[in-house]
Amino acid sequence: MSALLEVEDLRVSFATPTGRFDAVRGVSFALGRERLGIVGESGSGKSLTGRAIMRLLPPSAHLEARRLAFDGTDLLRATPAALRAIRGARISLVLQDPKYSLNPVMTVGEQIAEAARIHGGVSKAQARRKTLEMLEAVRIRDPERVARLYPHEVSGGMGQRIMIAMMLVPEPDLLIADEPTSALDVTVQMQVLAILDDLVARRGMGLIFISHDLDLVASFCDRVLVMYAGRVVEERAAADLAAATHPYTQGLLRSLPRIGDERAELPTLSRDPAWLEG
């Protein structure tokens, strides 16, 4: 089976006044039509990994990899035109905050229809129909009305769902979702995850789910990569994340308060310098 996405020895570094900073240090994985979770704390390099796949890094970043391929296309050597044909249409990126991802001077409906027309290659009338269908799919109660609204007229949770609708309307093969639900209330979060879940199951979409929430990733994904200081320190099936063997993963799991426990003190992490090397 050839993988949808192949990442081998991915490295991202930045030149800083005090020398080179290595933010991602040799990440490798292959993704099929599955839900892959990437967890880690801030600064672990999980978001940069997602952006590197899209080749959407700041100009100051230096990217290298032994292999970075999507459905057979070498993303490292692809021309800008080839990359544009992939971004949005075949690989989509959902970010955490809808405030910065939606165009404030276009209505919600126009933005989603634009994504459908440009990336999905459908007619204007079809784009409009798909827009309303997609808004309904993300559990927006009155799609006709919401399509006419501007982003500032909708709540944060609704903005998040609109953004997800916009990213899904071109029917991508791979969705990279960077903390897509952490701004949402738990109940809405569950409903949005159910939509993503169905798309993976029904359309065979691949999903990279980047999150700091270990419990959520463990319950939602098929497989999990745990990142620490730019490296993958642990990889395992999501269902047995609790059986993690790396002391960093174990430490993170133990430091979470749980509803049923009566521990007076939560164990805190003492970071072992050896973790930097794996």
Next chain:
Amino acid sequence: MISVRDLVVTFGAGRDAVQAVRGVSFEVAEGESFGLVGESGSGKSTVLRALAGLNRDWSGGAAIAGIDVSTRDRRLPRLVQMVFQDPYASLHPRHTVDRALSEPLEIHGIGEVSARVEKAMADVGLDPTFRFRFPNQLSGGQRQRVAIARALMLEPRVLLLDEPTSALDVSVQAEILNLLRRLRVSQRLTMILVSHNLAVVAHMCDRLAVMNRGLVVEEMDVATLRREDPREPYTRQLLLASRGYDREAAARMVTYD
């Protein structure tokens, strides 16, 4: 220690008026740690802001240690202080740790500034070398320690905490929660903790109120929460959702108005 009676908070006027809090009442005993839980828009932070005197436009009654918080009683700042969610936003970017911690003392004419700043830093586990640093030279957890130290400078008896760890990584969250539990005992604090995270409230509080759309849905003790045995369906759904993703549970989620 804290008494809230029929608190109503309205934002906007006329046709656009929104009642964020629609008649909330609760009592918190001295030394108790009380949780306010709810989703965004439930009014939990609005209740806290009214108690802290940050919003004076409300009706009903609210008193701390018998002092009506709607008055500008000068004793209030020395009685009640607040810690906010985002330590990146709540500290002045151009003020050093030293200045942030000294300012409340100077405003209230309290002496021995230097010794008190040193003690406060030690109390929250900040290394003395951080004293003349600016917030951008500190990590998120260190900043939240500064914000907690600042709230404790006037030796208040009540600490109001608005999502104090939700902007922090989980390993840092554990450190801050441990710190708050220790301070509660050593400084004999009464606390109100606002959070959307049921596990954090279960860990930190003796009793809690669950809010939805500006109303208290139910009040319970922490043992009831730990047994996951609430009375109201709204709370049961909240508990279910906080357990992680479950396709079938997601399909059954409903909206409570």
